[in-house]
Amino acid sequence: MIMLEGDQLVFRFDEIHEAAECRVHFQRTLRIPDDGREYPLPAGLGRFPVRHIDDFAGRIDEAMAARGGVIVPMWQAEALWIAFMPADRGARPYPFALKIATGKIDAVNGERWAPGLNRIAQNYVVVPGQPWLDGYCVEKGVIRQFVAMPLGEGYTAEEQITGAAEFGGIQIQAFPMKAARYEKLRRSWRDLHMLEDFSCELATSSMAPRMSVQRSMGLAPGGRMRQHIYEDEFGADAWEIDATARCFVTILNSADWQAVTGEAPPTRPPTSREYTRAGLPWFDYYADRRALAGSTTLGRLKSVFTLGRQKGKTPLPENESVVPPPSLRLGSGRRRVREANL
Secondary structure, eight states, X not given: OEEEETTXXXXXXXXXXXXXXXXXXXXXXXXXXXXXXXXXXXXXXXXXXXXXXXXXXXXXXXXXXXXXXXXXXXXXXXXXXXXXEXXXXXXXXXXXXXXXXXXXXXXTTOOBOOSSOOTTTTOSEEETTXXXXXXXXXXXTEEEEEEEEETTSSOSHHHHHHXXXXXXXXXXXXXXXXXXXXXXXXXXXXXXXXXXXXXXXXXXXXXXXXXXXXXXXXXXXXXXXXXXXXXXXXXXXXXXXXXXXXXXXXXXXXXXXXXXXXXXXXXXXXOXXXXXXXTOOEEEEEOSSOBOOOOHHHHTOOOHHHHHHHHTOOOSSSOOOOOOOOOEEEEOSOOOOOOOOO
C-alpha cells in the first residue's frame, strides 16, 4: 500500500510485518555547476509539494493521468534529490530494497525497467544504509545530479539510452525485507545500520485552475557530485519479491503547476553563486560499507551542458563554477580505526 502523507510517499506493508514501512520524499536543492568538477552535497531547500494525480482528472493530460501515482512541480533545469527514511515504530528500522528509475531507466545500473531485483548488476538501493540518491551512479563514489528537462529535446537519460521520449518522470518500486529475516536480524544484531536523520533541509520561502497543455518533463544528468551508492549487504534472497508496490511520479513544469492544481509553484532555487555567497553548507557523507562501481551505461551519458553546447544552445542558465568552503562531515560515526604497528 502507498499513502501520501505530508508530501511524503509512504510504502507500508502491514501484511508482511507491522514495522514494514518506508518513507520517500523529494528535496529541492541547488543545481551544482555542470563543469566537469566534482562537488560535495548541497543542502536540501525544502520538500517539493506532492499531490495525487487523480485529484486533477480533467485538468491534466490523459496519458499522464492514466499512469496513476502523484505529481510534483519542477522548473526547467532545476535539481532534486530523493530522501529515504525507514519508519521506526518502536523497533529497528525495517529494511527495504528500492528501485529508482527516471523515464524507466534505472538510476543505479542504467538498465531499462524490468520486473524484480537484479543482484548481479544491482538495480536498487537498500534502506536504511542509503539515506538519499542525488543522481545517476556513473562511477564509484560519483553521481551525475538529477536535473529536470523537457522531454523531446534529447537531454534526458531516457532519450539518450532508448532514443524515445515516452515516459519521463520518476518510477519507484519498494520491496520489504522478508519478515523472518527481519526478526532474525532484530534478535541477533545490536545495530541494524540505523539511519540517522541527515536530511539537511534548510527552510526557504517558497487562481482558478484551467485546462492547459502540460509539458512533459524528465530527468537528465547534470553536474558531478561525490556520493557513494552502497552494495546490498543482505543478499537478493532477503527481499519479498512478490510483496511490492510501485509509484509513478509525474513531473509537471512549474509553469503548468498552478493551472493544474491552483497552487503557486515553489520559488526558483538559488544559483550556485548565490548559494555560496549566502554561506550555505556543503556536505560529505561517509559510511563503512562497500560501494558500487557505477554503471558504464550511465557513465556514457552526456550531461545537459555538454549536449547543449553540441546543439549550440545554453540549457543551463547560471552555470558558473564555484569554490565550496570546507564540507561538513555526515555519517553514522562508525569508522574502522587503522591498527597501530607496535
